[in-house]
Amino acid sequence: MDVVEVEGLRKEYRRFRGQPVVAVAGLDLAVPAGGVFGFLGPNGSGKTTTIRCLLGLAQPTSGRCRVLGADSRTDLRRVIARVGSLVEMPGLFPGLSARRNLSVLGRLEGLGPSEVQRVLERVGLAERADDPVRSFSLGMRQRLGIGIALLKDPELLVLDEPANGLDPAGIKEVRELLKGLADEGRTVFVSSHILAEVQQSCDRVAIMSKGRCVRSGPVDEVLTSGRSTGLIVRLADLDRGLAALTDAGLTATRGDGFLRVDLAAAEAERVTRALVRKRLYLTELRPEEVSLETVFLELTSGAEGGSG
Amino acid sequence: MTALLSGELRRLLSRRMIRVLTLLALAGIALAGILTFVNTEKVSDATLRQRAVDAEADVSQCLQGGGPPPVAPEPGDETLRGADREDLCRFRYDRVSDDRFKLEDLKGILQGVTAPLVIVAWVIGASSIGAEWQARSITTLLTWEPRRGRVLLAKVVAAVIVACVFSVLAWALVSAALLPSAFLHGTTAGTGGSWGRSMAAVVGRGTLMIAMATTVGFAVASIGRNTAAALGVGFAYFLVIENVVGSFLAGFRRWLILGNSIVLVSGEDGGGDVAGRSVLVAALYLSAVAMVLFGVATVLFRRRDVA
Numbered sequence: 318m319d320v321v322e323v324e325g326l327r328k329e330y331r332r333f334r335g336q337p338v339v340a341v342a343g344l345d346l347a348v349p350a351g352g353v354f355g356f357l358g359p360n361g362s363g364k365t366t367t368i369r370c371l372l373g374l375a376q377p378t379s380g381r382c383r384v385l386g387a388d389s390r391t392d393l394r395r396v397i398a399r400v401g402s403l404v405e406m407p408g409l410f411p412g413l414s415a416r417r418n419l420s421v422l423g424r425l426e427g428l429g430p431s432e433v434q435r436v437l438e439r440v441g442l443a444e445r446a447d448d449p450v451r452s453f454s455l456g457m458r459q460r461l462g463i464g465i466a467l468l469k470d471p472e473l474l475v476l477d478e479p480a481n482g483l484d485p486a487g488i489k490e491v492r493e494l495l496k497g498l499a500d501e502g503r504t505v506f507v508s509s510h511i512l513a514e515v516q517q518s519c520d521r522v523a524i525m526s527k528g529r530c531v532r533s534g535p536v537d538e539v540l541t542s543g544r545s546t547g548l549i550v551r552l553a554d555l556d557r558g559l560a561a562l563t564d565a566g567l568t569a570t571r572g573d574g575f576l577r578v579d580l581a582a583a584e585a586e587r588v589t590r591a592l593v594r595k596r597l598y599l600t601e602l603r604p605e606e607v608s609l610e611t612v613f614l615e616l617t618s619g620a621e622g623g624s625g
Numbered sequence: 626m627t628a629l630l631s632g633e634l635r636r637l638l639s640r641r642m643i644r645v646l647t648l649l650a651l652a653g654i655a656l657a658g659i660l661t662f663v664n665t666e667k668v669s670d671a672t673l674r675q676r677a678v679d680a681e682a683d684v685s686q687c688l689q690g691g692g693p694p695p696v697a698p699e700p701g702d703e704t705l706r707g708a709d710r711e712d713l714c715r716f717r718y719d720r721v722s723d724d725r726f727k728l729e730d731l732k733g734i735l736q737g738v739t740a741p742l743v744i745v746a747w748v749i750g751a752s753s754i755g756a757e758w759q760a761r762s763i764t765t766l767l768t769w770e771p772r773r774g775r776v777l778l779a780k781v782v783a784a785v786i787v788a789c790v791f792s793v794l795a796w797a798l799v800s801a802a803l804l805p806s807a808f809l810h811g812t813t814a815g816t817g818g819s820w821g822r823s824m825a826a827v828v829g830r831g832t833l834m835i836a837m838a839t840t841v842g843f844a845v846a847s848i849g850r851n852t853a854a855a856l857g858v859g860f861a862y863f864l865v866i867e868n869v870v871g872s873f874l875a876g877f878r879r880w881l882i883l884g885n886s887i888v889l890v891s892g893e894d895g896g897g898d899v900a901g902r903s904v905l906v907a908a909l910y911l912s913a914v915a916m917v918l919f920g921v922a923t924v925l926f927r928r929r930d931v932a
Contacts, residue, residue, distance in 0.1 A: 369932075373771045374768075374930065374932075375930040376930060393771045394771050397769065397770075400768075402768045404768070405761075406761065408762040409760065409762060410636050410760065410762050412639035412640050413639045417635065421636060422632070422766070422769050424628040424632060425629060425632065427628075
């Protein structure tokens with residue numbers, strides 16, 4: 318079952334003068350239950366607008382959003398207790414303490430002090446729980462925002478840039494938190510531009526560009542789709558090595574201090590055999606690493622792809 | 626709805642603005658009480674009677690040509706135009722100094738205090754929603770309670786409750802601050818049952834006025850999504866539109882908010898600047914203005930996107 322379904326979502330913002338701005342241009346998206354789903358895209362690609370439409374904060378110009386089976390436009394109340402969310406920077410009540418911020422919202426769903434305390438401990442704010450939020454750093458506010466999203470003990474978490482304002486240790490904690498939540502059987506839908514984090518914590522991703530989804534699927538598939546796999550070879554004499562590999566019928570190219578062989582990692586033996594025949598010895602042989610950042614930049618630098 | 630309203634009350638009461646307004650009000654009330662006490666004095670009935678006799682003697686002496694001459698009318702002074710010598714003598718000498726504080730006057734004082742309280746109510750109403758837009762806490766709240774109509778209703782009710790309680794406490798404290806002057810430096814004459822009822826009516830009408838001012842401030846800030854917008858619109862309306870329309874279009878005065886507010890607070894039919902306007906009609910008209918503005922704010926809040 319898909320916990321988030323987006324069909325033909327289009328969102329335009331009207332302006333006093335000129336053409337309307339198209340924030341989302343016909344987005345189709347399906348997020349299956351369970352795991353961490355990364356929602357990626359450069360600034361202005363329509364991520365936050367999509368999340369706002371999902372949470373009923375913005376009305377789609379056309380198309381449909383469904384969350385846990387409920388239409389976001391008309392039926393959200395039915396499922397809102399099962400959805401925790403954080404949209405951009407958390408909107409907090411600065412005069413209230415962290416505990417009071419949580420308890421005021423928690424009461425709307427009948428949640429008591431024990432649930433509030435559990436969340437404060439989970440996001441590492443138990444020691445500052447009774448300080449006013451206006452005295453909090455950006456990172457602490459972000460933690461509290463995540464805490465607000467967790468308070469309902471939700472099946473689905475929708476988090477928009479949850480690592481914003483966090484230091485490296487905080488980012489690591491968020492990554493572990495997201496993984497932990499997914500391990501508990503929840504679905505985490507997280508938008509982010511910190512691609513290294515997404516690559517480490519997400520099971521599936523969708524990449525947005527110019528209001529459209531240009532690629533989506535399991536992270537491994539997205540990383541490898543549309544590109545050949547390769548091996549990186551380092552040795553003392555690159556010229557002789559290149560000749561040896563070419564003579565052996567392999568496709569190899571010379572890089573800066575290395576050779577790239579167009580070959581799957583499972584066939585690495587063919588490389589070593591070709592080089593040994595010419596009495597050339599390796600200093601390094603490894604699969605070429607394709608980072609999400611590379612794929613992301615390729616897909617979003619002016620590319621107009623179809624949704625995957 | 627109870628949980629929503631309770632949360633809104635907690636949030637509103639935690640605002641620094643409420644604490645600042647409370648402190649300012651307490652300081653102002655204390656100062657008013659002290660100044661009133663210092664500027665009043667205990668005068669016995671015998672002393673007052675003697676002062677009246679002395680004043681009458683001065684008038685008689687003046688009429689007979691004795692004592693300092695009566696005040697001559699200043700050029701352009703309409704008050705004493707055509708006055709004869711007796712009028713001038715009485716104008717100068719027929720005055721009995723009475724520096725007692727009269728508890729009977731409390732009714733007028735509370736009516737006067739209502740004007741600044743209406744401004745405070747406008748600020749509370751505007752700030753209660755304007756600050757939420759600024760802090761984006763409205764976004765957080767809507768991810769917990771997506772029924773926007775309920776959210777806005779709970780917020781305005783909370784703002785009205787806080788503003789009304791604030792005002793009632795302010796009236797009570799003003800009265801309390803003046804009691805030492807009334808009992809030690811004044812008189813409680815004229816404060817019977819009908820006075821008590823008229824005082825209750827002053828507080829009742831004032832509370833209604835406060836509720837409407839809060840609602841209007843709230844509605845304007847909700848439409849503009851900004852506290853400053855609501856305050857700016859308020860000042861622009863009262864300083865510009867009320868003055869311009871009031872000055873040049875006399876027929877429209879009956880539809881101006883200020884005139885109707887004066888009728889309502891004073892409790893006198895045809896009071897203020899609106900001829901023939903009854904207190905009931907003024908109350909109904911102001912209520913309609915508040916309700917229409919709140920209705921517009923609700924429709925816009927339900928339809929517009931939330932950032």
